Amino acid sequence: PRYRAEGKSYLTVAFGCTGGRHRSVHVTERVAARLRNAGFSPTVTHRDLAAAPQDSLEGVPDDRQQDGTAVA
Numbered sequence: 001p002r003y004r005a006e007g008k009s010y011l012t013v014a015f016g017c018t019g020g021r022h023r024s025v026h027v028t029e030r031v032a033a034r035l036r037n038a039g040f041s042p043t044v045t046h047r048d049l050a051a052a053p054q055d056s057l058e059g060v061p062d063d064r065q066q067d068g069t070a071v072a
Helices: 023-037
Strands: none
Touching: none
């Protein structure tokens, strides 16, 4: 995308799956890691993470708050 050349300051990308607790969480974290490695500073929010059963939180980084937002 040419968003920078067009003067845009942010890009929103969203992933979803049934329940929002498995594939979308994994894909989001992987894409965010790749963006960080490329020098970007992505903000990640897992909308449904707070409602997830504890066993489905496996693989989610420990720096995530209960509401799914990143801890600074």
